[in-house]
Amino acid sequence: MSTKPSERIVVFVTPAQKLAISNTADGLGISVSELMRRAVLNFNATSEQIKVAGIVDRLRAPKTPDALNVALRHVAEKAAAREAKAAAVNAAVNAAAAQKAAALAKPPKAESTPESDESTEPGDTDAGASITGGHSK
Known part of the structure; x- marks a missing residue:
């Protein structure tokens, strides 16, 4: 009695690995799924071999x-x-x-006349003027 496979296992591989697996399956005249099943079921690696394979893969990783x-x-x-x-x-x-825009927004400077040009020097104070503009006695 044969049971048709119904469960799925997703395995990520590189494009080169996928091509190699597909070519191997084609060369054997079987599907990729059948090749993978046979390979896994016939795989008798020890845990040490798996560790070594992992180390080899890391060493082969591109350095550049x-x-x-x-x-x-x-x-x-x-x-x-x-x-x-x-x-x-x-x-x-x-x-x-x-x-x-700032230059265009400024109103033109009014020309100063001698009567209105009463400037004070810094430090000059009008001792007789109060804050309200009146004069003190």
Whole structure:
């Protein structure tokens, strides 16, 4: 009596591993699922062999930066530089516009006449004037 498989186990593999597994299954004339079942059921590794395999995988990990990550980082840096430059240009344009608007908003200075030009030097006080503008006796 044969029982049809009905349970699923999801296994994550790299694209290269997937291709190798698919090619192996095709070469044997069986499905990937059947290949995986046979491989697991015939696998008699000890815990030490599993530990060693894990160490080997870590040692084989690439030490150099991934070329795609390097390229993406380079593009991101260029984009950030462009955005910073655009922000600086916008800030300069906005500052110039604000200065121009402020200059246009100022009323023209009234020309001073000799009678109204009564300026006082710092420290000069009118000892006889009160806060209310009257004169003290």
